[in-house]
Amino acid sequence: MGETRHTRVLIIGSGPAGYTAAVYAARAMLNPILVQGIQPGGQLTITTEVENWPGDTHVMGPDLMVRMQAHAEAMGAEVISDHIAALDLSRRPFSAEADSGTTYTADAVILATGAQAKWLGLPSEEQFKGFGVSACATCDGFFYRGKKVVVIGGGNTAVEEALFLTNFASHVTLIHRRDRLRAEKIMQDRLFKHPKITVLWHHEVTEVLGNDSPRSVTAVRARNVNTGAATDIPCDGVFVAIGHAPASELVRDQLELHNGGYVRVEPGSTRTTIPGVFAAGDLTDHIYRQAVTSAGMGCMAALDAEKFLSGH
Ligand code: FAD
Numbered sequence: 001m002g003e004t005r006h007t008r009v010l011i012i013g014s015g016p017a018g019y020t021a022a023v024y025a026a027r028a029m030l031n032p033i034l035v036q037g038i039q040p041g042g043q044l045t046i047t048t049e050v051e052n053w054p055g056d057t058h059v060m061g062p063d064l065m066v067r068m069q070a071h072a073e074a075m076g077a078e079v080i081s082d083h084i085a086a087l088d089l090s091r092r093p094f095s096a097e098a099d100s101g102t103t104y105t106a107d108a109v110i111l112a113t114g115a116q117a118k119w120l121g122l123p124s125e126e127q128f129k130g131f132g133v134s135a136c137a138t139c140d141g142f143f144y145r146g147k148k149v150v151v152i153g154g155g156n157t158a159v160e161e162a163l164f165l166t167n168f169a170s171h172v173t174l175i176h177r178r179d180r181l182r183a184e185k186i187m188q189d190r191l192f193k194h195p196k197i198t199v200l201w202h203h204e205v206t207e208v209l210g211n212d213s214p215r216s217v218t219a220v221r222a223r224n225v226n227t228g229a230a231t232d233i234p235c236d237g238v239f240v241a242i243g244h245a246p247a248s249e250l251v252r253d254q255l256e257l258h259n260g261g262y263v264r265v266e267p268g269s270t271r272t273t274i275p276g277v278f279a280a281g282d283l284t285d286h287i288y289r290q291a292v293t294s295a296g297m298g299c300m301a302a303l304d305a306e307k308f309l310s311g312h
């Protein structure tokens with residue numbers, strides 16, 4: 001059996017939300033422990049340039065996350081390379097079992113386990129990820145000024161991304177597997193009226209086509225789901241917008257979730273349905289999903305945790 005360690009605040013996750021919570025909790029003298037998970041640094045470690053982190057016109061995602069970790073540690077947070085396999089929020093102190101065998105008990109828990117974009121699962125999609133294939137128009141749209149792009153999906157995200165991309169791209173093709181969108185009607189109206197957007201119904205993308213050197217996208221191959229006929233659609237960028245999966249498995253049966261698995265927090269706070277358990281970042285956010293908003297929520301979570309602990 002592994003050791004048991006107690007902390008006042010356990011932070012689960014090492015993206016912008018987790019590290020910001022750690023900075024604030026450490027500065028509040030709460031001696032937080034942060035468990036990084038299997039993706040130390042979170043989603044920004046799988047991107048290249050970030051151009052919307054205030055204070056840095058250009059910063060590489062992985063570098064930014066190394067700096068955030070260093071900042072959290074410099075303030076006194078203990079950052080541990082481990083993964084939480086199970087969390088029990090039914091008793092106090094709360095308890096978390098890590099893969100290493102260590103059990104962490106905590107008076108307050110900050111959940112910052114993020115969300116992961118869903119992908120099509122094609123080998124060619126994997127090959128061009130970061131080289132023309134993206135799941136974040138806000139992050140990467142800027143690189144497609146005057147170029148043709150394709151957006152895949154039929155929900156609010158896909159429609160929002162298609163509309164947003166018209167700010168840069170010369171043309172946007174939205175590819176959807178059915179003939180009806182899930183997106184809100186008002187969004188659909190905007191999409192259909194937009195002169196730069198074409199919708200390709202009843203099609204699914206079967207392959208991303210491109211060059212090896214330099215690695216770049218030239219087209220997508222789409223199959224008509226009714227006839228099976230394949231069409232190549234020339235483009236420079238492919239935005240996969242088929243939904244996000246919040247990493248809420250640890251708390252699925254313990255906290256109230258909404259919008260397809262996001263942890264519900266009280267509006268204007270990071271308080272979940274269990275007092276002493278706070279949630280921040282993409283785990284709770286199906287709308288903004290940005291580093292800076294996640295960091296902001298991380299700050300809120302630490303302040304909420306501090307207030308909770310001072311009352312107990
Ligand atoms: P995440 O960054 O998702 O981090 C989650 C953390 O939780 C990870 O460290 C993971 O290891 C940990 N974790 C999960 N489960 C467990 C567990 N069981 N135990 C322990 N730890 C666990 N946003 C921008 O603002 N600008 C950009 O330019 C930008 N570019 C992006 C590019 C890409 C390719 C992607 C995918 C996203 C991009 N984003 C960008 C979005 C941004 O990365 C996210 O909004 C942000 O990272 C969310 O932060 P977070 O802290 O909530 O979670």
Ligand code: NAP
Nearest residue numbers: 120153154155156157158177178182241242243244259286
């Ligand atoms: P979503 O509503 O789940 O829509 C996902 C879309 O992707 C669906 O149209 C689905 O097709 C399609 N899809 C799924 N898997 C696919 C695959 N393998 N291949 C091709 N297409 C696939 O996801 P979302 O758009 O990200 O929205 C998630 C939640 O966030 C929703 O509740 C949404 O309302 C909310 N949201 C709100 C806002 C806003 O309020 N402004 C913005 C963004 C998101 P089918 O339709 O055929 O299933």
